[in-house]
Structure formats: structure tokens, C-alpha cells
Amino acid sequence: MKKIIVLCLVLVAFLNAQVKKTYYPTGELNTETPFKNGQKEGIKKIYYETGELKAEIPFRNGKEEGIQKAYYKSGKLLLEGANLKGKAEGIIRIYYENGKLQRAQSFKNGKENGDLKGYYETGELQYITPFKNGKKEGIKKQYYKTGVLKDETPYKNGIIEGIEKQYFPTGKIEYQTLYKNGKPEGVSKKYYPTGEVEMETPYKNGKLEGLGRMYYQTGELKAKVSFKNGQEEGIERMYYQTGELQLLIPFKNGKVEGVAKAYYQNGKLRAETPYKNGIIEGIKKIYYETGELEMEVWLKHGKAVKGFLYSIQGNKREMTPADFENRKIPYVNLMNDGVSAYSKGKVKEAAELFSKACDNGNMQGCLALGILLDTDKGIKHNRKKAGELYTKACDSGVLYACGLLGTLYAAGDGVEKDTNKAIELFTKACDGGNSASCNNLGVLYATGDGVKKDIKTAMELFTKACDDGVDLGCKNYQSIKSKSITQ
Numbered sequence: 001m002k003k004i005i006v007l008c009l010v011l012v013a014f015l016n017a018q019v020k021k022t023y024y025p026t027g028e029l030n031t032e033t034p035f036k037n038g039q040k041e042g043i044k045k046i047y048y049e050t051g052e053l054k055a056e057i058p059f060r061n062g063k064e065e066g067i068q069k070a071y072y073k074s075g076k077l078l079l080e081g082a083n084l085k086g087k088a089e090g091i092i093r094i095y096y097e098n099g100k101l102q103r104a105q106s107f108k109n110g111k112e113n114g115d116l117k118g119y120y121e122t123g124e125l126q127y128i129t130p131f132k133n134g135k136k137e138g139i140k141k142q143y144y145k146t147g148v149l150k151d152e153t154p155y156k157n158g159i160i161e162g163i164e165k166q167y168f169p170t171g172k173i174e175y176q177t178l179y180k181n182g183k184p185e186g187v188s189k190k191y192y193p194t195g196e197v198e199m200e201t202p203y204k205n206g207k208l209e210g211l212g213r214m215y216y217q218t219g220e221l222k223a224k225v226s227f228k229n230g231q232e233e234g235i236e237r238m239y240y241q242t243g244e245l246q247l248l249i250p251f252k253n254g255k256v257e258g259v260a261k262a263y264y265q266n267g268k269l270r271a272e273t274p275y276k277n278g279i280i281e282g283i284k285k286i287y288y289e290t291g292e293l294e295m296e297v298w299l300k301h302g303k304a305v306k307g308f309l310y311s312i313q314g315n316k317r318e319m320t321p322a323d324f325e326n327r328k329i330p331y332v333n334l335m336n337d338g339v340s341a342y343s344k345g346k347v348k349e350a351a352e353l354f355s356k357a358c359d360n361g362n363m364q365g366c367l368a369l370g371i372l373l374d375t376d377k378g379i380k381h382n383r384k385k386a387g388e389l390y391t392k393a394c395d396s397g398v399l400y401a402c403g404l405l406g407t408l409y410a411a412g413d414g415v416e417k418d419t420n421k422a423i424e425l426f427t428k429a430c431d432g433g434n435s436a437s438c439n440n441l442g443v444l445y446a447t448g449d450g451v452k453k454d455i456k457t458a459m460e461l462f463t464k465a466c467d468d469g470v471d472l473g474c475k476n477y478q479s480i481k482s483k484s485i486t487q
Helices: 002-016 321-326 334-343 347-359 363-375 383-395 399-411 419-431 435-447 455-467 471-482
Strands: 017-023 029-036 042-047 053-060 066-071 077-084 087-095 101-108 111-119 125-132 138-143 149-156 162-167 173-180 186-191 197-204 210-215 221-228 234-239 245-252 258-263 269-276 282-287 293-300 303-310 316-318
Touching: 303 321, 334 347, 334 363, 347 363, 363 383, 363 399, 383 399, 399 419, 399 435, 419 435, 435 455, 435 471, 455 471
Parallel strands: none
Antiparallel strands: 017 029, 029 042, 042 053, 053 066, 066 077, 077 087, 087 101, 101 111, 111 125, 125 138, 138 149, 149 162, 162 173, 173 186, 186 197, 197 210, 210 221, 221 234, 234 245, 245 258, 258 269, 269 282, 282 293, 293 303, 303 316
């Protein structure tokens, strides 16, 4: 009977003390958590997926209690700190993998209490943040590695209160801002490394309000701008160091609105740029220092749609995409817009955009418009015009256009039939890597149309086209013996 009682007690103890295990989806052990009487009791262990111990968390009566530790994969200590009845208590320390202290924070009853100290990996003090009952209280300080103070921020009951200061590595002040109830108030100042005021920024109840100023290092006024309710409002003015007006920018509700003007130091107008709701809209003009017009650009939604350049003698020429790119002026990409319109079924719109691109010297635009006119996809076909566009593009080195022009000459469609011209164009395109033209040239050699029949050359051309992925080239190669040639 005694043996039975002992076995029962052992069984009850076993059932009351268990270890629950969880696993990663790949099957490796993730956690081991000991339980007693339905509550966590003992040290819970967490593992990396590769098997190394990641953390140890002690429990008592279901709550975290004791020294908690976390580890790097290498086994080096990452974190060490105590919990009491589920709440952090005492100093919690975090370490770099090289063993040096990264940060240390005192806790009392689960709340930060005392200084939080952070350190660089090389051991130098990086910051000190004072806490009281879980809230920042006092002056938070950050340091450069050299030990020089980097910034100091005063806190009261967890909110910034007082003058926040930032410093250059030399120790000289860089920024200074007064805070009230956590919001900037009054004039914030930024300084040059040599100590002179660089900028003054006005605040009221946390928002930009009033007249802001910028200065040259030698003290002359560089710019001034008005703020209202947190946004720029009115005319921003910038000045040359010698005092002459350099720039006027009109603002409304924080966005540029109206005509911005730039001036040469001699007082003459340098540029006029129209804005609407913060975006350039209208005609931008740039002038030579002697007063003559240098450039006019028509912009819509911030992108140029056309423009003209003028010589100082007044000669005028239309701007090309390269001109816009060289001057870093965003411009409407007519080709991309045309392709987008076509993909949405707006063929007429696409044709207009391709036409403009072609007129602006983009030969891909000429090719694309030619294809639309040649294939009658959504617009009335005009193979004569298509031939003219293909010729223009081909003469500029667009080989695909040469191949398409060759098909028109071979068929006498839109142009007078000229097999010799077709052969010349197919050969040019094929030699340049246009594989479809190799197939078409092969058809002429296989059929003897306008050229001496040459099956060997035809098969070589079909093979080249087929190897480059042209299905007709493959089919014609297979069917050449039966003389069932497809073009």
C-alpha cells in the first residue's frame, strides 16, 4: 500500500511539473517553458533557430522574477537585468558583442528611475538621460566620442522645457531653441562654426510665426521670409552679399504662388518663373545679363512641353530633349506618354504624341507613328505617309524602320514597287541585327523575286532569323524543300 501511495505522489508531482516546448516551422526547438501547478515556474529558455541559447527568463508563481539574461549567437552576454513580481527592478545592462557596456538603466517598480547611460562601442560615454518615475526629468546630454558635449535638452515631467542647445565638435554652439510645454517658442538660432549667427527662425506655440532671417558669415543679410501659422507666407527675398536683391519668391499657404524672379547683381532681370500651387505652370523666361531673352520654356504641371533658345543676336531655335536634359528641366516624355495612351486604347491620342515626338527629332516617334498608319489600328491607314516616316527613321539609323520600309517596297504598297530597294533595306536591317528582315530577305532569295534564286543563302538567312527567335524564319526553314514559303 505504501508503494502505491508513493507512486501516486510521484505521478501527481510529474503531472504538476511539466516543460512546454515550442518549435520553429523547420522543426528546431524554439522555447522551453517549465510549469508547476499550471503556472510558469523556473527558467524559460529561448533558442535561436540554429540551436544557440538566446535568452533565459526566470519565473516564480507565473511572473517574471530573478535575473533575466539574453545572449548573442556567439554566446556572449547581450542583456542582464532583474525582475521582481513581473516588473523590472534595479539596473538593466545591455552589452555590445565585444563585451563592452552599451547602455545601463535603473528601474524601480517597473519604471525608469535614475540616469540612463549609453556608451559608444569603444567605451566612451555617448549620452545621459535622467528619469524620475518613468519620465525624463532634468537635462539630457549627448557627447561626441571625444568627450565634447554634443547637445543638451532640458526635460520636466517628460516634456522638453527650457533651452535646447546643440554644439559643434569644437564645443561651440550650433543651435539654440527655447521650448515651452514641449513646443519651440521665440527665435531659434543657428550659428556658423566660428560663432556668427547664420539663421534666425521665429516660433509661436510650436509653429513657425513671424519674420525669419539668414545671414552671411560676415554678418550681411542673406535672406528673409515671413511665416504664418507654420507656413511660409508672402515674399521671400534673397540678397547678394553686397546687398543687391538676388531673388523674389512669392508664397501662399506654404507654397510658391505667382511669378518668382531672379536678378543679376547689376539689377537686371535674370529669370521669371511662374508658379501655381507650388508647381511651375506657364512660360518660364531666362535672360542674358545684358537684358536680351535667352530662353523661353512652356511648362505644364511642372514639365516642359516646348521651348526656344535665343542667341544674344536674337536667333531662335526650338529646344530638343537634349537641351532640356542639359539644363535639368523636366520635360514631357512624348514617347512614354504615347505608349501609355496606346496601351489604354487611346490610339488617336497616341498618334498625336508620337507625331510631336517625331517633330521634336525623336526617330522612335516617327517609327511608332509610321506603324500606326501602316497597320490601320485605330486610325485611318496611310501607307504613303508611313513610308515617309519609315524613311526618316531609317535614314537616322533605326534599323527596324528600314525593315518595315523594305516590306513596303517589296509589295509596292504606299511606294512604287522596287525589289532592289527592298533587298538593299532588308540587307541593311539584317546586317544590323533586325532578324525579321533576315527572314524577309530569305524569302526573296528562296523565291527568286527580284534577285537570282539562291536556296543556300535563303536557308542561311532563315536559320539566322530562327536562331534569333523569329518563328517565320523557323517555319520557312522547315518548309523550304516543299517551296511553301511564308512571308
